Amino acid sequence: xxxxxxxxxxEGTRYQGWxxxxxxxNTIQGKLEDILKKMTGTSVKIHGSGRTDAGVHAxxxxxxxxxxxxxxxxxxxxxxxxxxxxxIRVIELEEVPERxxxxxxxxxxxxxxxxxxxxxxxxxxxxxxxxxxxxxxLEEMKKAANQxxxxxxFKAFCSNRRMxxxxxxxxxxxxxxxxxxxxxxxYRGNGFLYxxxxxxxxxxxxxxxxxxxxxxxxxxxxxxxxxxxxxxxPAQGLILEQVIx
Amino acid sequence: xxxxxxxxxxEGTRYQGWxxxxxxxNTIQGKLEDILKKMTGTSVKIHGSGRTDAGVHAxxxxxxxxxxxxxxxxxxxxxxxxxxxxxIRVIELEEVPERxxxxxxxxxxxxxxxxxxxxxxxxxxxxxxxxxxxxxxLEEMKKAANQxxxxxxFKAFCSNRRMxxxxxxxxxxxxxxxxxxxxxxxYRGNGFLYxxxxxxxxxxxxxxxxxxxxxxxxxxxxxxxxxxxxxxxPAQGLILEQVIx
Numbered sequence: 001x002x003x004x005x006x007x008x009x010x011e012g013t014r015y016q017g018w019x020x021x022x023x024x025x026n027t028i029q030g031k032l033e034d035i036l037k038k039m040t041g042t043s044v045k046i047h048g049s050g051r052t053d054a055g056v057h058a059x060x061x062x063x064x065x066x067x068x069x070x071x072x073x074x075x076x077x078x079x080x081x082x083x084x085x086x087x088i089r090v091i092e093l094e095e096v097p098e099r100x101x102x103x104x105x106x107x108x109x110x111x112x113x114x115x116x117x118x119x120x121x122x123x124x125x126x127x128x129x130x131x132x133x134x135x136x137x138l139e140e141m142k143k144a145a146n147q148x149x150x151x152x153x154f155k156a157f158c159s160n161r162r163m164x165x166x167x168x169x170x171x172x173x174x175x176x177x178x179x180x181x182x183x184x185x186x187y188r189g190n191g192f193l194y195x196x197x198x199x200x201x202x203x204x205x206x207x208x209x210x211x212x213x214x215x216x217x218x219x220x221x222x223x224x225x226x227x228x229x230x231x232x233x234p235a236q237g238l239i240l241e242q243v244i245x
Numbered sequence: 246x247x248x249x250x251x252x253x254x255x256e257g258t259r260y261q262g263w264x265x266x267x268x269x270x271n272t273i274q275g276k277l278e279d280i281l282k283k284m285t286g287t288s289v290k291i292h293g294s295g296r297t298d299a300g301v302h303a304x305x306x307x308x309x310x311x312x313x314x315x316x317x318x319x320x321x322x323x324x325x326x327x328x329x330x331x332x333i334r335v336i337e338l339e340e341v342p343e344r345x346x347x348x349x350x351x352x353x354x355x356x357x358x359x360x361x362x363x364x365x366x367x368x369x370x371x372x373x374x375x376x377x378x379x380x381x382x383l384e385e386m387k388k389a390a391n392q393x394x395x396x397x398x399f400k401a402f403c404s405n406r407r408m409x410x411x412x413x414x415x416x417x418x419x420x421x422x423x424x425x426x427x428x429x430x431x432y433r434g435n436g437f438l439y440x441x442x443x444x445x446x447x448x449x450x451x452x453x454x455x456x457x458x459x460x461x462x463x464x465x466x467x468x469x470x471x472x473x474x475x476x477x478x479p480a481q482g483l484i485l486e487q488v489i490x
Contacts, residue, residue, distance in 0.1 A: 009368045059369070081365060091365045120326060120336045123254045124304070124373065 001066045003100055004076065007092040008032075008061040013127050013236065014087060017054040018061070028052075028088055032063070035083045040067060049102040049243040050109065053195070055235030057128060060091070062102045062243040070095075100245075108172070108190055108244040113201045113237045115183040122181065129182060130237035136183065136208030138176060143214035144207040145174035145185075148200060148221075155224040157203070159195035159232070167193055167224075174200075186241075195232055203230030246311045248345055249321065252337040253277075253306040258372050258481065259332060262299040263306070273297075273333055277308070280328045285312060294347040294488040295354065298440070300480030302373060305336070307347045307488040315340075345490075353417070353435055353489040358446045358482045360428040367426065374427060375482035381428065381453030383421060388459035389452040390419035390430075393445060393466075400469040402448070404440035404477070412438055412469075419445075431486075440477055448475030 010028055020029040029046055036044035049062040077093040084090070099105075114129040116122050121131040148171055155167040171189040178184075185204065187197050203220065206212045212230070220228045255273055265274040274291055281289035294307040322338040329335070344350075359374040361367050366376040393416055400412040418433040430449065432442050448465065451457045457475070465473045 009365075011368050057369070077365075086366070086371060087368055089365050089368050091363070118336070120254075120322075120334050121331070123256050123332055123334050124302070126331060128369065 001068060001098070002070050003064055003066050003096050003098050004071075004073065005062065005064045005094055005096040005100055005102065006077070006080075006090050008058060008063060009089045009091050010058050010061065011087040011127065012052060012054065012056045012058070014085075015054065017056070018048050018050075018052045028061075029063075031084060031088060032080065035080055036065065036067075038083070039079060040069075042068075047102050049106045050191075050240075051194075052240055053198075053235050053238075056238045056240065057236075058240040060242050061240055062106070062245075064096065064100055064102045102243070105245055106191070106243050108188060109192060109240065110242040110244070111187045111192065111197045112239050112241050113185040113187070113197060113233065114239070115185070115205070115237065116181060117178075117183055118181040125182065127236060128239065130234050132205065134209060136205070137210060138178070138183075138208065140210075140214050141204050141208040142176050144204055144212075144217050145176060147214060147217035148174060152221050153224060154193055154196060154221065156220050156226055156229045157196045157199040158193035159199070159226065160193070161226065163193070169193065169196070174204075176204075197238060198233045198235065199226075199229050201233035201237070205233060206230040246313060246343070247315050248309055248311055248341050248343050249316075249318065250307065250309045250339055250341040250345055250347065251322070251325075251335050253303060253308060254334045254336050255303050255306065256332040256372065257297060257299065257301045257303070259330075260299065262301065263293050263295075263297045273306075274308075276329060276333060277325065280325055281310065281312075283328075284324060285314070287313075292347050294351050295436070295485075297485055298443075298480050298483075301483045301485065302481075303485040305487050306485055307351070307490075309341065309345055309347045347488070350490055351436070351488050353433060354437060354485065355487040355489070356432045356437065356442045357484050357486050358430040358432070358442060358478065359484070360430070360450070360482065361426060362423075362428055363426040370427065372481060373484065375479050377450065379454060381450070382455060383423070383428075383453065385455075385459050386449050386453040387421050389449055389457075389462050390421060392459060392462035393419060397466050398469060399438055399441060399466065401465050401471055401474045402441045402444040403438035404444070404471065405438070406471060408438070414438065414441070419449075421449075442483060443478045443480070444471075444474050446478035446482070450478065451475040 016026045018028045046065045073093045080090045116129040116131040151170040173188040175186045291310045318338045325335045361374040361376040396415040416434040420431045
């Protein structure tokens with residue numbers, strides 16, 4: 001068996017997320033698996049580094065899959081790009097050792113969330129940002145972000161209430177930077193729960209808008225109750241930037 | 246009469262260009278005029294600083310129009326944005342003196358053209374760039390760009406062969422900058438002919454690809470023959486950045 005690792009870029013706007021579903025053919029994983037099935041004549045299972053929700057984008061999602069036969073990586077990449085829609089691209093592909101598994105051995109993930117602070121929503125950024133023209137208190141948001149760093153049980157920031165596995169995660173860094181009219185939040189951690197980045201962002205935005213204080217963060221974490229966290233920030237502002245192994 | 250000046254942002258992808266046409270309702274000017282007609286009950290003519298072709302974008306197109314009645318500028322702007330599709334936005338609107346005319350008194354225009362030099366076309370830039378993965382000789386392109394500067398008869402760089410008005414224009418600056426995988430060409434001039442920026446870009450790209458030399462530029466200009474210039478670069482890479490008064 002040959003193990004192939006690929007790096008994928010996609011605009012999530014048109015898709016029902018990463019994960020293949022029985023009820024829709026409109027997922028990133030589904031599109032990729034369908035092409036590999038056509039190519040090989042057998043079902044091929046693609047392992048993503050993690051699921052991205054409907055509408056979420058990726059600049060460098062990582063996935064791997066096994067094929068019986070050996071293929072030239074660049075030919076495999078060209079074949080996939082030929083049949084993929086133009087909003088999904090394989091930007092790198094290589095054969096890797098058998099032990100490589102895109103999800104199980106991932107060490108860190110980096111996500112960004114973009115908030116468009118223009119007076120009128122920017123036409124060119126509308127698909128990749130969440131438009132809020134109210135002024136945000138960045139200092140208070142940074143204080144709140146600092147309260148989130150480290151290893152915690154983030155159950156309050158997980159939309160899956162029946163999550164059976166551990167909800168303990170480590171956040172290494174949350175940076176909040178103004179780039180022109182865009183406020184960019186960058187999250188780096190060892191993994192993120194279902195909806196976690198969007199719930200963290202929704203909570204930080206409520207801090208920025210003065211609806212919560214930075215000092216309220218530890219009690220939200222401690223409560224382990226989803227209803228104590230902020231609202232879910234919209235999917236289109238979120239981009240999976242990098243997976244580190 | 247009240248004269249209103251507005252600054253517009255649009256993604257040209259879905260439109261048949263700026264200028265209203267009898268055969269299609271799908272133009273930027275048409276969309277704007279239809280809304281103002283609905284609002285006022287009479288036909289309103291919008292004057293753009295210039296036409297942009299089908300598929301060309303604008304970060305700050307300028308246009309003006311006259312209304313019998315006085316309106317609060319912010320209300321007018323909100324009304325337009327409420328009924329405009331989300332890929333066209335009015336980002337500024339103000340009342341200006343009667344003598345202001347967006348086209349007749351424009352002094353300079355700045356256009357950019359983006360070339361995506363990624364190995365695989367970037368998903369997030371695909372609507373706003375032209376993908377060429379071949380290596381380009383930037384030094385030779387810069388030499389060629391220098392030959393284009395100044396006041397010349399640019400008839401060779403105009404797709405309208407029956408142009409009756411003057412084809413003399415002045416180009417003040419052409420800069421060629423690498424920004425990550427994007428090669429950005431910036432054109433600043435006192436005005437541009439039909440297809441001129443795209444023909445200049447097509448010609449510069451042929452220089453970059455080694456199909457022409459920088460020293461061939463003066464003879465193309467002198468010939469005043471469209472067929473001596475390069476191919477027309479695709480619309481989607483072009484953005485009207487600024488109009489200076």
